[in-house]
Amino acid sequence: MIHYSLKCDKGHSFDSWFASASAYDSLRAAGHVACSHCGSTAVEKALMAPAVAAASPEVAKAPLSGKTEIEEKLSAMRRHIEETTDYVGMNFAAEARAIHDGTAPERAIWGEARADEAKSLIEDGIPVAPLPFVPKSRAN
Numbered sequence: 001m002i003h004y005s006l007k008c009d010k011g012h013s014f015d016s017w018f019a020s021a022s023a024y025d026s027l028r029a030a031g032h033v034a035c036s037h038c039g040s041t042a043v044e045k046a047l048m049a050p051a052v053a054a055a056s057p058e059v060a061k062a063p064l065s066g067k068t069e070i071e072e073k074l075s076a077m078r079r080h081i082e083e084t085t086d087y088v089g090m091n092f093a094a095e096a097r098a099i100h101d102g103t104a105p106e107r108a109i110w111g112e113a114r115a116d117e118a119k120s121l122i123e124d125g126i127p128v129a130p131l132p133f134v135p136k137s138r139a140n
Contacts, residue, residue, distance in 0.1 A: 008035035009042035031115035036070070036132045078133050085110050087135065093117035100126045 004017045004024060014036040018024040022043075027033050031041045065073065085108040086093045092111030098104035110131060113121070121128050 005046040006033070006035075006043050007046040008040040010035065010038050010040055012037040012040075013046060032121075033121075034130045034132070036074070038107060039130050039132075041130075074132055081110055081131065084108065087111055089135075093121060096121055096126055096128060097124075100124075 001017050001019060002021055002024070003015060003017050005013065007013050012035050016036075018027065024033070028043060028046070033043045034041050035043060088109050088111040092109065093111055094115045095104060095111070096113075099106055099109070105130050112135070113128075116129055118130070
């Protein structure tokens with residue numbers, strides 16, 4: 001695993017973990033790395049300071065503090081989305097298009113789509129937005 005500090009074209013700073021440097025490069029090239037603040041996919045690695053080991057074993061064993069305010073808000077947003085919308089999985093693009101065309105009942109949905117599918121929906125005027133999390137079944 002590798003940890004990167006990232007920055008979007010709007011100046012927002014955030015960080016994320018990736019399986020490897022090449023995994024980051026592949027995900028970014030496919031448009032799957034998005035700003036956690038605004039959703040922009042114009043993301044670059046920011047300058048980072050190297051991680052430094054703790055000075056003493058006591059400091060290293062100190063418990064981590066709770067979630068940050070942003071992590072709490074993202075968790076609350078995730079719970080709200082999962083409780084109030086329908087998860088349609090990899091059928092997201094087809095279902096969003098059907099709702100937009102009136103051939104499926106109108107409702108709030110979330111799911112997964114390839115970058116080209118999401119781009120096509122946006123180009124066709126179908127309102128979609130990236131979410132800052134993946135389904136729990138894929139998060140593990």
